[in-house]
Amino acid sequence: MITSISDSTMLKKIKKQDMTAVIEWFDIRKSKFYKIGWAYLKSHHDVEDVFHNTIIKVNEKIGQLKEDKYFESWVTTIFINECRSIYRKRKQREMTSPLDTEDSTPLETKLEVLAELDQLDEKYKEMIILKYLKGYSQEEIAVILKLPVGTVKSRLYRGLILLRKIIEEGEDE
Amino acid sequence: MNCRESQEQLIDYLEGNLDEISRIELELHLQGCVGCQQEMRELQQLVAALESDSERIQVPDDFMKNVRTKVAKSQESSRKSYKQRAMIGLVAMLFLTVFVGTAVATNSFASVLDWWKDLSAKQDEQTQDYVQHGLGERLNLAAESNGVKVTITSVVADDIQTLIYYEIDDQNKGNKYMINYSDGLKIANQDQDWKREDHPAYLPVTNHLSLYSKTDHVYKGRLGVAPMTTDVGSIQLELSKLEKVTQTPGDPDTAQSVSGGKKEFVAGDWRFDIPVKKHPAIVHKIHVETKIDGNPIIFDKLTIAPTITVLSYRYRNENPDKSMEYIKISSLESKGKLVYDQFGLGGYGGSSRYEKGWNSAEATFESLYFEKPTDVKIHIDSATFSVSKHAKFAIDSSKGLPQSFEYLGNKLTIEQMEIGTPTKIVMTEELNPNRAYEMLDYHFYDKDGHGGSGASINGYYIDKKGDKYKIGDYLLRQNELDHPRMFSTEHHIEFSGGNNVPVGVEIEGYKVTSFYDKVVGISLD
Numbered sequence: 001m002i003t004s005i006s007d008s009t010m011l012k013k014i015k016k017q018d019m020t021a022v023i024e025w026f027d028i029r030k031s032k033f034y035k036i037g038w039a040y041l042k043s044h045h046d047v048e049d050v051f052h053n054t055i056i057k058v059n060e061k062i063g064q065l066k067e068d069k070y071f072e073s074w075v076t077t078i079f080i081n082e083c084r085s086i087y088r089k090r091k092q093r094e095m096t097s098p099l100d101t102e103d104s105t106p107l108e109t110k111l112e113v114l115a116e117l118d119q120l121d122e123k124y125k126e127m128i129i130l131k132y133l134k135g136y137s138q139e140e141i142a143v144i145l146k147l148p149v150g151t152v153k154s155r156l157y158r159g160l161i162l163l164r165k166i167i168e169e170g171e172d173e
Numbered sequence: 174m175n176c177r178e179s180q181e182q183l184i185d186y187l188e189g190n191l192d193e194i195s196r197i198e199l200e201l202h203l204q205g206c207v208g209c210q211q212e213m214r215e216l217q218q219l220v221a222a223l224e225s226d227s228e229r230i231q232v233p234d235d236f237m238k239n240v241r242t243k244v245a246k247s248q249e250s251s252r253k254s255y256k257q258r259a260m261i262g263l264v265a266m267l268f269l270t271v272f273v274g275t276a277v278a279t280n281s282f283a284s285v286l287d288w289w290k291d292l293s294a295k296q297d298e299q300t301q302d303y304v305q306h307g308l309g310e311r312l313n314l315a316a317e318s319n320g321v322k323v324t325i326t327s328v329v330a331d332d333i334q335t336l337i338y339y340e341i342d343d344q345n346k347g348n349k350y351m352i353n354y355s356d357g358l359k360i361a362n363q364d365q366d367w368k369r370e371d372h373p374a375y376l377p378v379t380n381h382l383s384l385y386s387k388t389d390h391v392y393k394g395r396l397g398v399a400p401m402t403t404d405v406g407s408i409q410l411e412l413s414k415l416e417k418v419t420q421t422p423g424d425p426d427t428a429q430s431v432s433g434g435k436k437e438f439v440a441g442d443w444r445f446d447i448p449v450k451k452h453p454a455i456v457h458k459i460h461v462e463t464k465i466d467g468n469p470i471i472f473d474k475l476t477i478a479p480t481i482t483v484l485s486y487r488y489r490n491e492n493p494d495k496s497m498e499y500i501k502i503s504s505l506e507s508k509g510k511l512v513y514d515q516f517g518l519g520g521y522g523g524s525s526r527y528e529k530g531w532n533s534a535e536a537t538f539e540s541l542y543f544e545k546p547t548d549v550k551i552h553i554d555s556a557t558f559s560v561s562k563h564a565k566f567a568i569d570s571s572k573g574l575p576q577s578f579e580y581l582g583n584k585l586t587i588e589q590m591e592i593g594t595p596t597k598i599v600m601t602e603e604l605n606p607n608r609a610y611e612m613l614d615y616h617f618y619d620k621d622g623h624g625g626s627g628a629s630i631n632g633y634y635i636d637k638k639g640d641k642y643k644i645g646d647y648l649l650r651q652n653e654l655d656h657p658r659m660f661s662t663e664h665h666i667e668f669s670g671g672n673n674v675p676v677g678v679e680i681e682g683y684k685v686t687s688f689y690d691k692v693v694g695i696s697l698d
Contacts, residue, residue, distance in 0.1 A: 016669050023244060027237050034232045044233060051236075052243040063355075064376060113222040114230075132223040133230075138190075146364060156184050160216050167219075 011071055015062055022059045025075075026051060033079060035133045039114050040083040040125070046090070050082045057082075073143045076134075080126060080144065087122075116166045124159030131156055174202040179209045186213070187220055247532075288650055292518065293385035296395065299540075300338060303329045306543070308452050308479045318441030320344045321415060323352075325445050328408075331478040332454040334379075334521045335398040335408070337447060341415060343390040350415040350439060351392050354378040357414035357438065366401045366408075377401075380520055392418065397520035401449060408447040414438040454478035455542070457697040465556050465689060468497050472695060475549065481519045482512060482538040484551065487531040495558050498684065502536045503554035503652055506692075507546035512539040513652045548696040555656070555688045559614065567677040580680055581609040587678070595669040600678075604633065604662050610683035612661045617668045617675035632661040658686050 013021035026033065030051075037047035057078050065074055117125050130141045138156070142149045179202045185191050186199055203210045303309030309329035316323055322342045329336045341350045352358060360367075360377055367377045380397035398408065417437040455477040462471050465488075474485040482505065490496040504511045515522075515537045523535030541549075566578040568587060577586040589599040598617065612630075634642040634657040644659060651657050668675050 018669075019244065019248060023237075023241060026240070030232050030237055034236065035227055035230045038230050039227070044236075048236065048239055048243065051240045052247070055240070055244050056247060112226075113219065114226045128223065132220055133227040138184075138188075153181075153184055157180065160184075160219055164215055164219050 008068075011068055014058070014071075015065070017059055017062060019055075019059050022055050026055060032134055036076075036079065036129050037083060039117060039129045039133050040080075041087055041090075042115075042118070046086050049086060050079065053082045054079045070143070073140060076130075076136075076144045077146075080130075084122065084126075113163070113167065116163060116170065119166050120159060120162055124155055124162060127152065127155045128159045128163065174198050176202075176206060176209055179203070179206070180212070183209075183213055183216060187216060290385045293393070296338075296382075296384055300327050300329065302543070303327075303479060308542075310448065310450070312447065314445050314447065316443040316445060317344070318443050319439055321350055321439055321441060321443075323412065323415070323443045323445075325410075325447055328447055328449060329480055330400065330449045330451045331480055332400055332451065333476065333478040333481055333483060334400055335449055335451075336480055336520055337396040337398060337408070337410075338384075339394055339396065340386070341392045341394075346390045348439075349390060349392045349418040351383065351394055351418055352381065352396065352412065353414075353416040353436070353438075354381050354396060356416070356436075357412055359411045359413070360398075361409035361411055362407070366403055366406050367399060368402060380522065382518065382520070395520070401451060404451045406449055408445075408449055410445040410447055412441070412443040414440045415443075452479050459695050459697070461693060461695045463553075463691070463693050465500065465553065465691070466495075466497065466558075466687065467491050470500065470553075472551065472693070475695070475697065477541050477546070479542045480540060481515065481521055482541045483521070483523065484536045484538070485533070486536070487533040489531050495560050497556050498559045499557040500534070501554040501556065502551060504552045505538050505541065506550040506552060507541055507544050507548070510544060511552075512541055514538060546697060548694060551693040551695065553689055553691040553693065555686050557611075557684050557686045559682055559684055560610075561682040562680075563682070564680045565677060566680075568675065570676070580613070581683070583608050583610070590675070592674055594673055595667040596673045596675060598664075598666040598668055598675065600664040600666060602632075602662050602664075604660055606639065608660065610685060611658050612684040614681040614683065615678055616681075617666065617678050619672060619674055620676050629665040630661045631663040631665075632659060634659055656688050 010021050010025055014025060033051070034047060037050045038044075041047055041050070054075065058075055061078075065071060117128065120128070126145065127141065130136045130144065131138075136144070138149050138152045141147075141152045145152070147155075179199055182191060182195060182199050186196065191199065203213060300309060300311075304311050304327065308331075309327055311327050312325050314325040320343070322344055324340045324342070325337060326340055327338045339352065341352070343350060355376070358376075358378060363377050377399040378396055379399055382395045382397070384393040384395060386393040401408070415438060417439060457475040457477070459472055459475060462469060464470065468488055468491050470486060470488040472484065472486045474483075476483040476485070484502065484505065486500075488497060488500065502514065504513045506512075519537050519539065521537060523537045524533075562581070564580055566585075568576060568590075574590060575586045575588045577584055579585070583605065584603045586601050587598065588601055589597075591597045602613075612632075630644075632644050634644060634647050634651070634654055636642070636654045636658075637656040642654060642657070647654060647657070
């Protein structure tokens, strides 16, 4: 209850383009969003950029938010889009200069399942991250990614099956 | 239940989302089916592994601190563009004021009017060009409701944007109406045909331009829409209300009410299915480096679309005490022809961002599409720098207004303050020929040191010879001036935060412009 009250005052401030309030909002939820970002990009610096870009965009485009209740999913949509865009840019860079292997943190070697996520197609990867790392419901994911709930369900299933296959193949080698 | 049905429900089962009956049905199936049982167990393990991996991702200690620093840095560099926006708001007010009638109050208004007529005529010419070259469509889609007729006259679409030209005719001949794209406008097929970016509040319409119309009850305008994802399609435009244009020419009071939000509308129902054929832009990847004041600038891409030319570049600041905020690329030159900075008049206004120490930016120019340039000269006019020079001035609440203080030898005065939500403040600055700064970076704060403010700023351009020009008259045609520098003199500030009572103003620094007149040649393959 207290959170929701402070959330609504915070949202009021955010709507007045108060940058401090946007950052506060993210500070409270940093752990969840960091997980999404890290699972997506596996690079601490890239996640920093995603936070930065999302915060700037939220502050800039808050006028376009029509209903308060959509705020979090709206933010998550922007956040995911930023992950996507940095991921794609990095892919392009890697193709032109394949030696660029920065940020292979020790964490990566420990988290085996997450490490394999990168081999999945983006559409499955995002689904799994939002569901099992952020813990959104299928309905929330449907709103965030603008897909029918049925598609969310089938992609989750398909994604898990593919991921399992990738892991099995890895074990066989 | 068969295996396929069972698989469809596994995800919900793992989440505990199934109702009692479905759960029992599924469990019954699982008991009898080794394959599905195996699959279920494996998925369970996988989900558990994902969740345990997730638990182990920890946010590093300095993380939010670094994010804050980055945000602060890019806010710093976006102040310039914020200022531009404030100015554009002011010019938009001028537009609204000007187009209502032909009676014009002052000479400077007359010159703005001429310029505006010229701009509108150019838009007409350009549209004709598009149509002739098969890049645009002349349309005559009309819909009438409540005695108001809306006509879509033409449309041009490319990879950067779609421009829709329209006219609104009040059949009762009493009023002028315009489309307010943030109120009463809907695009029915936006979810299918635009990138899902920025959902759910996302609207593909991003800008609007008033065009001159010589008939009293006819309004002309242009909507700028983000590009569709498909090459051929249609825009299902639905209007449920139109905004009444209420200003009286030359009357600053009615002009103010525009920003005050007192808007009148006429309700109705106007629907259009606008056919759109998107024409590809020519994209040139380039890599040309130059330096300004020791800061590297890299030009990355030149996009030549039918409606606009976009130059993408990035720059890095090497000197933290004097950081480059804005590079003015005044024009591009191709085969002796110059195309000028569009200041957002071309629709798409360009984007900017800060990433890994580099500021990326886009400059927009008139189209070079028909020129098919093989090489282009980039004219870098000037750069504006932000210099840190801190000062803090308290407002003495026991004394009345005005209250003045001095910054770098120049007098600033807080003239008026009206506490409210938001609190409205008027602040003025002296403008002497030797003023050490052009514009200020400042903010008001409340007793806890918080608060946010937005401002509408007015002032003058001073050119090379020292002649003064009103900002409102020249903001969008700076290219007519020789080395203009923008000086602020008047600030209308809206302050909100805490108890809405500002107790002081803090100045972080100021802006100064240096001129370079540098020409960088690039060849396009």
